[in-house]
Amino acid sequence: MLISIVINGLLIGCIYSLIAVGLTVIFGVMRIINMFHGDAVMLGMYAAYFLHEKYGLSPYVATIVTAPIFLAAGMAIYKILAPIPPKQREMSSLIITLGISFVTATTAMLLWTADYRTVNLSYSQEVFDLLGTRIGYPALISSIFSLLLIGGFYLFMTKTFLGMSIRATAIDPTTASLYGVNVKITSMVTFGIGLVLAGVAGAVLSPIFYMYPFVGSNFVIKAFTIVVLGGMGSVTGALIGGLLLGVSEALASTFLEYSMKDIIAFLIFLGVLIFKPSGLLGGRSRV
Amino acid sequence: MLRTVFYGVFLSLFVLIQTLYAQEVFKIGSPLPMTGAGAAFGEKFKKAYSMAIDEINAKGGINGKKIELVIDDTQAKPAVAVTNAKKLISSDKVIALVGGWSSGVALAVGPVAQDNKTPYLLEHPALDDITRQGHDYVFRLQPTTGMYSAALEDFLEKVVYAQEKRKLKVAYLYVDNAFGQGVAKYGILPYFKNKKDKFDLLVSEAYNEKAMDYKPLLLKAKNANPDIVVLTSYLTDGILLAKQTKEVGLQAKVFSGTGAGHSMQDIYEKSGKAVEGYFSSGPWHGAIKSPQWKKWRQDWENKYKYVPGEHEIEGYVAIYVLAEALKGVKSSDIIKQREELQQSLKKINMDTIFGKIKFENFEGYTNQNKAQGLTALAQWQEGKLYQVWPKDAAEREFKY
Amino acid sequence: MKSSKAYIALLVAVLLLSLLPLLMSSEKHKYLYDVLFTLNILILLSVSWNILGGFAGQVSFGHAGFVGMGAYAVALLHHHLQLSPWVAMPFSGITAVIGAMLIGSIALNLRGPFFALSTLALAEVTKLIVEGWRGFTMGTQGIVIAQTELLGIKTTGGLYFIITLWAAGFALLISLLIKNSRYNYYFLAVGENEDAAIAVGINARKYKLYALLVSAFLAGLAGGLIVAHTGFVDPESGFDMVRTVEPIFITIVGGMGTVFGPLIGAILLVPAGEYLRTEFTKAHLLFYGVLLVVFARFMPRGIMGFFRRIGK
Numbered sequence: 001m002l003i004s005i006v007i008n009g010l011l012i013g014c015i016y017s018l019i020a021v022g023l024t025v026i027f028g029v030m031r032i033i034n035m036f037h038g039d040a041v042m043l044g045m046y047a048a049y050f051l052h053e054k055y056g057l058s059p060y061v062a063t064i065v066t067a068p069i070f071l072a073a074g075m076a077i078y079k080i081l082a083p084i085p086p087k088q089r090e091m092s093s094l095i096i097t098l099g100i101s102f103v104t105a106t107t108a109m110l111l112w113t114a115d116y117r118t119v120n121l122s123y124s125q126e127v128f129d130l131l132g133t134r135i136g137y138p139a140l141i142s143s144i145f146s147l148l149l150i151g152g153f154y155l156f157m158t159k160t161f162l163g164m165s166i167r168a169t170a171i172d173p174t175t176a177s178l179y180g181v182n183v184k185i186t187s188m189v190t191f192g193i194g195l196v197l198a199g200v201a202g203a204v205l206s207p208i209f210y211m212y213p214f215v216g217s218n219f220v221i222k223a224f225t226i227v228v229l230g231g232m233g234s235v236t237g238a239l240i241g242g243l244l245l246g247v248s249e250a251l252a253s254t255f256l257e258y259s260m261k262d263i264i265a266f267l268i269f270l271g272v273l274i275f276k277p278s279g280l281l282g283g284r285s286r287v
Numbered sequence: 288m289l290r291t292v293f294y295g296v297f298l299s300l301f302v303l304i305q306t307l308y309a310q311e312v313f314k315i316g317s318p319l320p321m322t323g324a325g326a327a328f329g330e331k332f333k334k335a336y337s338m339a340i341d342e343i344n345a346k347g348g349i350n351g352k353k354i355e356l357v358i359d360d361t362q363a364k365p366a367v368a369v370t371n372a373k374k375l376i377s378s379d380k381v382i383a384l385v386g387g388w389s390s391g392v393a394l395a396v397g398p399v400a401q402d403n404k405t406p407y408l409l410e411h412p413a414l415d416d417i418t419r420q421g422h423d424y425v426f427r428l429q430p431t432t433g434m435y436s437a438a439l440e441d442f443l444e445k446v447v448y449a450q451e452k453r454k455l456k457v458a459y460l461y462v463d464n465a466f467g468q469g470v471a472k473y474g475i476l477p478y479f480k481n482k483k484d485k486f487d488l489l490v491s492e493a494y495n496e497k498a499m500d501y502k503p504l505l506l507k508a509k510n511a512n513p514d515i516v517v518l519t520s521y522l523t524d525g526i527l528l529a530k531q532t533k534e535v536g537l538q539a540k541v542f543s544g545t546g547a548g549h550s551m552q553d554i555y556e557k558s559g560k561a562v563e564g565y566f567s568s569g570p571w572h573g574a575i576k577s578p579q580w581k582k583w584r585q586d587w588e589n590k591y592k593y594v595p596g597e598h599e600i601e602g603y604v605a606i607y608v609l610a611e612a613l614k615g616v617k618s619s620d621i622i623k624q625r626e627e628l629q630q631s632l633k634k635i636n637m638d639t640i641f642g643k644i645k646f647e648n649f650e651g652y653t654n655q656n657k658a659q660g661l662t663a664l665a666q667w668q669e670g671k672l673y674q675v676w677p678k679d680a681a682e683r684e685f686k687y
Numbered sequence: 688m689k690s691s692k693a694y695i696a697l698l699v700a701v702l703l704l705s706l707l708p709l710l711m712s713s714e715k716h717k718y719l720y721d722v723l724f725t726l727n728i729l730i731l732l733s734v735s736w737n738i739l740g741g742f743a744g745q746v747s748f749g750h751a752g753f754v755g756m757g758a759y760a761v762a763l764l765h766h767h768l769q770l771s772p773w774v775a776m777p778f779s780g781i782t783a784v785i786g787a788m789l790i791g792s793i794a795l796n797l798r799g800p801f802f803a804l805s806t807l808a809l810a811e812v813t814k815l816i817v818e819g820w821r822g823f824t825m826g827t828q829g830i831v832i833a834q835t836e837l838l839g840i841k842t843t844g845g846l847y848f849i850i851t852l853w854a855a856g857f858a859l860l861i862s863l864l865i866k867n868s869r870y871n872y873y874f875l876a877v878g879e880n881e882d883a884a885i886a887v888g889i890n891a892r893k894y895k896l897y898a899l900l901v902s903a904f905l906a907g908l909a910g911g912l913i914v915a916h917t918g919f920v921d922p923e924s925g926f927d928m929v930r931t932v933e934p935i936f937i938t939i940v941g942g943m944g945t946v947f948g949p950l951i952g953a954i955l956l957v958p959a960g961e962y963l964r965t966e967f968t969k970a971h972l973l974f975y976g977v978l979l980v981v982f983a984r985f986m987p988r989g990i991m992g993f994f995r996r997i998g999k
Contacts, residue, residue: 088987102976114326120559377717
């Protein structure tokens, strides 16, 4: 049973990580707390749902269709935030993204009703056996897909010019601009990429979770926990933070009373904050 | 500075003061969740009330007056609901309040209704405590959480235990909120405690309704190798639990929900049919054999294009109960009207498509419908929920 | 200094508004008084948040935690010892202060966003403890507080409005006192650049703790006042994130770091929110969201900052 629990914890941890990666990138580069992130996940879920219902597209394939839209949306939101003086930006962007979150969730409700929806795939109930652990195919595919995406994103951040520009901007925008990085465009693209990742996370979640217009708020606190746990701005940190959270929750809920599981997660979080405030893989030069 | 403050305050006063006007209609107020996680349920009740009100108004209303519905959004938050209730009572001058969906909201609205001598009719918030506060302006027509599991208990003992003739292992998982705690505290837990000779409650866990992964919990249940799994769930958690139960391979002779999520048509489709064969014990879906019920159900499907469940019938019947009681309201002053309505509700003794409605004081409850026979055990069979127990109310034979 | 003018204005405003129930019966205008109650509470909460976030530069995401502690202090004293909410009320602030000391011992070691997120986490932990400790707190089932009267004062209506008005006035008074004392300079120094403040010999931790404790006391008091009014509390509503978020955007819209910013923000946003909710049952959050975006985008320094600039 222990193996099953750890495996399940790792699987859900991959998904947690994917939700957090987009948030950590935006936070790391711009110090913007994006309250809209959960709603972007929600939109990703609905997009996957409609593409599946109308065109029979698999939620995983649907991400290719939706990615450019999220990129554009993220860049547009950045355009709203950019002119605010840097000193006020941190707090103002919190309020603005929260405002956009209200607008998005309410509009989603007016357009698509408040009903709960799920995506049920043809292989929804098929089960795969791994070391005596039964894993549903959607859960397995979603987790692997998340892992691949995070890996790909890591390569993007370390191997491409754009990725390196993003990291440079995160470390020190002034120096980055001296080396020829266009900080404004980089920041804008970063915000776009952050939202693409949120949208993809939504698509990946759609076969294993449910959606309704206000579902986004379910993810926000958890995602922030992971971001801080892993170190703000760190992609590998988000991955490790997510996996750690997934496994510790699974273990806590098995060996303690189920209601203890969230407390354990937060205690780990606080422990990390106390002993290493910059997070497990903090320090701004890391990825 | 000071001036700005004063202007601000008085400007906001003027915006809020609403002019009084003569009561030419009976206004009924409802604090409902129209946004947030409960919005889907707020929408169900709104449809149910509107349907009943439209029917009554089409027949000329009550004593020549039409009924008008005023909804205020609670966001399912008790503190907001208190403001909602006060706004409905003192600004909209409603004659009665109805509904609220969640038990927390009803617990907060109850004292406001009592304080303002405005009848408050509950048709869904089920926590027992709500009608145990001694509020004589608070009425409840449906069974309380403690009654939800009655039909299941009866079935387990008379059918399952009678056939197996051995001590049965039970796992119980319930949602950690007022509703789940109510069903556990007033229904399931004392029952299994009393029947220790017949049932062995091995796992009993409250879970967070917003969790994404219930597999650790289900593995824990699976480890106990239960004969019976009882679940008290809302809709979303119920969907995930059903899907993940299949995933981890948890098996039992009987899976049963206790109303709420497990008795909604949504759970069947949205869980990808994972609840096929599940039982659900809770408020029944009405006197399904009566022609009036059949007509109502047909009308509902024609109007709203989906199959109604417990929420819809409760909301619909609540309006008819109020309408019946409103016949006893003769005066024109709103304060007197409310008193007359309260008196009139006290005397209600009517048969509805939801069953017999009569508000009584008993065993610490005030104005609670005893709701005898209003709980039933139903089972998901080929995509539909059929009542299977008690025998005389059964539409189909149970399968187990 | 013109600060004496501000004290007098505050006193006169509170006294004049205290007469309101004589002019307009609270029995006839229950809803109006309920909105005014909400307004007072949110002024109190926003001022509380502003003392920590605006004056001392320590942005808290955990105010809901202090509100919840205050609310549960009153509820539990009522539930277990049958104390009237009136008698229990001072404990709401005190409990939050004790909670803040514990929270501060962890969170005050951290800076900037780390501080903010640790307060968020600690507020969540507090909520989860209340949820889990069923035997003492009744868990998710919540606690009902019967309406009680003390000296004829109900926890609703005109007199209750006056009490919450004074609570809000008291918070503004404290805010003014801080602004006009030397603490303001220490707070400013710590908020602007903590390392520099420490370098010139300011005990940064001490001043951050002071700001946190004052802020927590006021927030806890708000929690106590809310729960006595609502008559019911469960972890979900007691520790509702909205009680963190609302003071933040009220303060930012009004003007962060100013004494009257939270007041103006509340006077603007509370009636606006109320009007939108009653007018647009389903779409109100949409309009409210637009309002927030417009304000934060075009007046990043808040209304106070905006007018100050125009004045210049």
